[in-house]
Amino acid sequence: MNAIYILWLRQLKRYFRAKARIIGSLGQPLLFLIALGFGFGPIYQKAGQGNYLDFITPGIIAMSILFTSVFFGIEIIWDKQFGFLKETLVAPVSRFNIMLGRTLGGATVSTLQGVIVLVLSTIFGFRFHNLAMLPVALLFMFLIALVFTGLGTAIGSKLDDMQGFQLIMNFLIMPLFFLSGALFPLSGLPKALVIVASIDPLSYGIDGIRGALVGASHFNMFVDFGVLGILTVILLALGAYFFSKVQI
Amino acid sequence: MDNNIIQVKNLTKKFKEFIAVNNVSFEVKKNEIFAFLGPNGAGKTTTIKMLTTLLDPTSGEIFLNGFDALKEKNEARKSFGIVFQDPSLDDELTAFENMQFHAVLYNVKTNSLRQKIIELLDFVELQDRKDALVKTFSGGMKRRLEIARGLLHHPKILFLDEPTLGLDPQTRNKIWDYIKNLNKTEGITVFFTTHYMEEAENIAQRVAIIDHGKIVAKETPEQLKKLTKSTSLEKAFLALTGKKIRDEEVTGQDIMRNHRRMWRHR
Ligand SMILES: Nc1ncnc2c1ncn2[C@@H]1O[C@H](COP(=O)(O)OP(=O)(O)OP(=O)(O)O)[C@@H](O)[C@H]1O
Ligand SMILES: [Mg+2]
Numbered sequence: 001m002n003a004i005y006i007l008w009l010r011q012l013k014r015y016f017r018a019k020a021r022i023i024g025s026l027g028q029p030l031l032f033l034i035a036l037g038f039g040f041g042p043i044y045q046k047a048g049q050g051n052y053l054d055f056i057t058p059g060i061i062a063m064s065i066l067f068t069s070v071f072f073g074i075e076i077i078w079d080k081q082f083g084f085l086k087e088t089l090v091a092p093v094s095r096f097n098i099m100l101g102r103t104l105g106g107a108t109v110s111t112l113q114g115v116i117v118l119v120l121s122t123i124f125g126f127r128f129h130n131l132a133m134l135p136v137a138l139l140f141m142f143l144i145a146l147v148f149t150g151l152g153t154a155i156g157s158k159l160d161d162m163q164g165f166q167l168i169m170n171f172l173i174m175p176l177f178f179l180s181g182a183l184f185p186l187s188g189l190p191k192a193l194v195i196v197a198s199i200d201p202l203s204y205g206i207d208g209i210r211g212a213l214v215g216a217s218h219f220n221m222f223v224d225f226g227v228l229g230i231l232t233v234i235l236l237a238l239g240a241y242f243f244s245k246v247q248i
Numbered sequence: 249m250d251n252n253i254i255q256v257k258n259l260t261k262k263f264k265e266f267i268a269v270n271n272v273s274f275e276v277k278k279n280e281i282f283a284f285l286g287p288n289g290a291g292k293t294t295t296i297k298m299l300t301t302l303l304d305p306t307s308g309e310i311f312l313n314g315f316d317a318l319k320e321k322n323e324a325r326k327s328f329g330i331v332f333q334d335p336s337l338d339d340e341l342t343a344f345e346n347m348q349f350h351a352v353l354y355n356v357k358t359n360s361l362r363q364k365i366i367e368l369l370d371f372v373e374l375q376d377r378k379d380a381l382v383k384t385f386s387g388g389m390k391r392r393l394e395i396a397r398g399l400l401h402h403p404k405i406l407f408l409d410e411p412t413l414g415l416d417p418q419t420r421n422k423i424w425d426y427i428k429n430l431n432k433t434e435g436i437t438v439f440f441t442t443h444y445m446e447e448a449e450n451i452a453q454r455v456a457i458i459d460h461g462k463i464v465a466k467e468t469p470e471q472l473k474k475l476t477k478s479t480s481l482e483k484a485f486l487a488l489t490g491k492k493i494r495d496e497e498v499t500g501q502d503i504m505r506n507h508r509r510m511w512r513h514r
Contacts, residue, residue: 092326
């Protein structure tokens, strides 16, 4: 228990100490918020869909959680050779607990990152539909963080060097984001795209946050919660499995 | 048999076609200081990684402190401490926090943990930098911190993979004196690698020499010198392993190592 806690704490300390990194990693979500939110706003409004900034804010929050979480998992590749990971792996602590502490820490940090994006978006005019639902939104954010930290951990544990990294970014992470309904409503789309979006786990996370923050969801918040809950368990198990097989 | 705290039988590690460690067998007695020597790329680190449960062997058996290191990994891990060849500190934590972290992982239960940490930091002369982030340390300071950390809990076996690499002679002597003392007073078995032959000659009670993944000699330094009719262990080492410089194959990890060096030197 103690080991899990200190691994979690370590991630938080690292996060808060790297101020430049926090600011740097906010650049991309901010750019998306401003360029897309204001750029497409008028068209979206004309099409009778309402406020586009309100619509994409949950998507951009999810994006920053997705990227932070996956990067965090992939850091393992580096950590294996030159980092602290070796020190933890030879300690008399079960690999499961190490993975759990690390992952919980990473997921907490990613969620914080999402919260910062949410706060920033209010500056640009994002309006809460119902502030009382904020805890539900936070829950969905944390679930997204867990799912993708688990995924990142599985990938990072499996890869031996950084060469596969570009491949993962372009063929897994980017599609997960762009096909998720982060940037467009899922209703009235070509059938194929709808099917792809309903396979993409991120869609459910975004839908959940949107349901909680904006008051409009495509699937159903209970469905969102169910799907994400199951995926969390599966991906954490997968992450734990591959992590337990890590060779250095 | 019971007297052997490390027992390795027919240990082999293949990376694809390449055989890094080739059917190696040796044993280390309780309370012994044992040097594992060999040229670059001989397979020393790979062997240590297998001994310390970080890497699964292709075949062979390892017993540490009576535990099967391949099956009873957790029990085996409780028996040893290690200082790695590659860096293993958290750069974003302070020296003190790195030590504290180790204490929690190893469940070090001293009522004066803080005191103990400060003592060790003082020993490696880092006490005044204890609250500085490790990323601000020089290479030698990091190495000293890693050694101090390795000494925080007192395991039955201490693995040291080139512990004194990049340290000045003063520090090297000081550290070896401390380790020799630990060996004497607490009976800790020491298994180390080094490229400083005079270190091995002065400190090790027994030496194994590995070359191209195979053990070519296992003797006391005295016997090795006698056997090769050499005046020093260094000469004996050269007589046994030849004068040719080893070219190693470049692995993905080596590439990362180079990238890292480039980043460091900015
Ligand atoms: N993960 C790996 N994949 C492929 N080859 C590897 C891997 N790790 C080590 N090797 C190779 O195995 C051989 C032994 O490497 P090892 O690191 O054990 O040498 P060493 O004796 O510790 O050398 P040094 O004195 O330079 O530290 C080298 O040729 C190395 O390139
Ligand atoms: Mg080595």
